[in-house]
Amino acid sequence: MALAEILGQPLAAAILEKSLARGQMAHAYLFYGDEGVGKETAVRILAAESELRVVEGSPTIKIEQIRMIKQQSSFAQTGPLVWLIRDADNMTVQAANAFLKILEEPNPGVRFFLTTTSLHRMLPTIVSRCQVVPFRAVPEETIRRFLAAKYGQDPDSPKVRLLARMARGSIGRALQYWDGPALERRQKVLDTLVRIPDASYPEILGLSLQWDEERTQVQEDLQLMLGWYRDLAAVKTLGTADLYNPDYADELSKLSKRYSYQALFQIMREISEMQAAVAGNVRPRFVLNRLFLSMKKGAHS
Numbered sequence: 001m002a003l004a005e006i007l008g009q010p011l012a013a014a015i016l017e018k019s020l021a022r023g024q025m026a027h028a029y030l031f032y033g034d035e036g037v038g039k040e041t042a043v044r045i046l047a048a049e050s051e052l053r054v055v056e057g058s059p060t061i062k063i064e065q066i067r068m069i070k071q072q073s074s075f076a077q078t079g080p081l082v083w084l085i086r087d088a089d090n091m092t093v094q095a096a097n098a099f100l101k102i103l104e105e106p107n108p109g110v111r112f113f114l115t116t117t118s119l120h121r122m123l124p125t126i127v128s129r130c131q132v133v134p135f136r137a138v139p140e141e142t143i144r145r146f147l148a149a150k151y152g153q154d155p156d157s158p159k160v161r162l163l164a165r166m167a168r169g170s171i172g173r174a175l176q177y178w179d180g181p182a183l184e185r186r187q188k189v190l191d192t193l194v195r196i197p198d199a200s201y202p203e204i205l206g207l208s209l210q211w212d213e214e215r216t217q218v219q220e221d222l223q224l225m226l227g228w229y230r231d232l233a234a235v236k237t238l239g240t241a242d243l244y245n246p247d248y249a250d251e252l253s254k255l256s257k258r259y260s261y262q263a264l265f266q267i268m269r270e271i272s273e274m275q276a277a278v279a280g281n282v283r284p285r286f287v288l289n290r291l292f293l294s295m296k297k298g299a300h301s
Contacts, residue, residue: 001041002008003016003042003043003046004017006042006045007038007138007142007143007146007171008136008137008138008139008142008169008171009037009038009136011134011136012031012038012042012133012134012135012136015133016042016081019044019119024215025042025046025111026111026130026131027106027110027111027112028111028112028129028130028233029045029111029112029113029114029130029131029132030088030114030115030116030119030122030126030130030131030132031116031133031135032116032117032118032119032133033133033134033135033137034117034168034170034173035117035157035170035172035173036167036170036176037136037137037138037169037170037171038135038171039115039135040115040179042082042133042135043082045158046082046113047082047084047113049079049080049195050079050080050081050082050111051078051079051080051081051082052082052083052119053081053082053084054083054084055069055085055087055092056086056087057082057084057085057089057091058086058090059090060090060092061085061090061091061092062092062094062095063092063094063095065095066091066098067082068094068096069083069099069102070098071251073102073107073110080109080110080111081109082111082112083110083111083112084113084114085112085113085114087115087116087117088114088116088122088126089116089118089119089121089122090301091123096123096126100123100129103126103129104129111221112143113127114130117225119132119232136169137168137169137170138167139169140164140165140167140169141164142158143164143167143174144164146171147160147174147178148160150173151178158247161246161288162246163177165244165246165270166182166186166244167226168223174196175286180276182220185220186224190224190228190248191223192255193228194248194251194255196292196295196296196299197295197296197300199296201293201296203215204292204293204296207288207292208288208292209285209289211284211285211288213284213285215278215279215284217285218284219278219279221277222271222275223275225276225291226268226271226272227244228244228245228248228252229267229268229271230268231243231245231248231252232252232255232256232259232264233254235252235253236256236264258299258300259298259299260298263298264298266298267295267298268293270290270294274287274290274291
């Protein structure tokens, strides 16, 4: 597979192919972009003829892992050694400072590829010593063609169109939705949002108490909620064209009449703020309880 074959990433492919053609590959690269947009695929293409070692960044990358990288990189290698450091933004402060010293004194024949979905969380001095390569959201039409070809479907089939929209620019996310329980989870979240305007306050409290508090799942749920309220605002303005959730068009049409524009935009702002809060140390249950109450109150504004 060639770099140009990575779906939806012409800019990243062009940057890397230019470096290869000139024989000027950097000793460290930082690939940033959403999950499932081709960052790791690009690393594996570039490391096809090298020895590839992987360091995981979940939940954190500790200084002991960086010391291991330094030790193993100092050994004589039979060929080029490539390190893939996933979720590099999860380095502890001590790990980041130790890794910075490695970048300042690179070993010949050793190359680093760091990946992140949160460039702003990276230590600026590490960023400055890497060749930074952006990986953009994959166009929805590209994801539709990919899913149709992979699963033998019509690109215009309802399922293909829905999953391509839900994927939000990520091939990896589209595959997870197709093969995993994400559709069932989506239905649970959206059905909850349909019920909230008429739920009692004790029921609202019960929703937050029973909600899964795993942070990654809550982030996905919040993204679904954001899409739902964007749809409500769109229906009030444009009707049911170009919705994130076209299969819920009837419910959206009915519920949109119960919200003012001001209430919808306030809820969307709160969801965005809560996505940032959940990424920090705030307990998801508290965030969700406040959010569900705002959703209920907003329906009666």
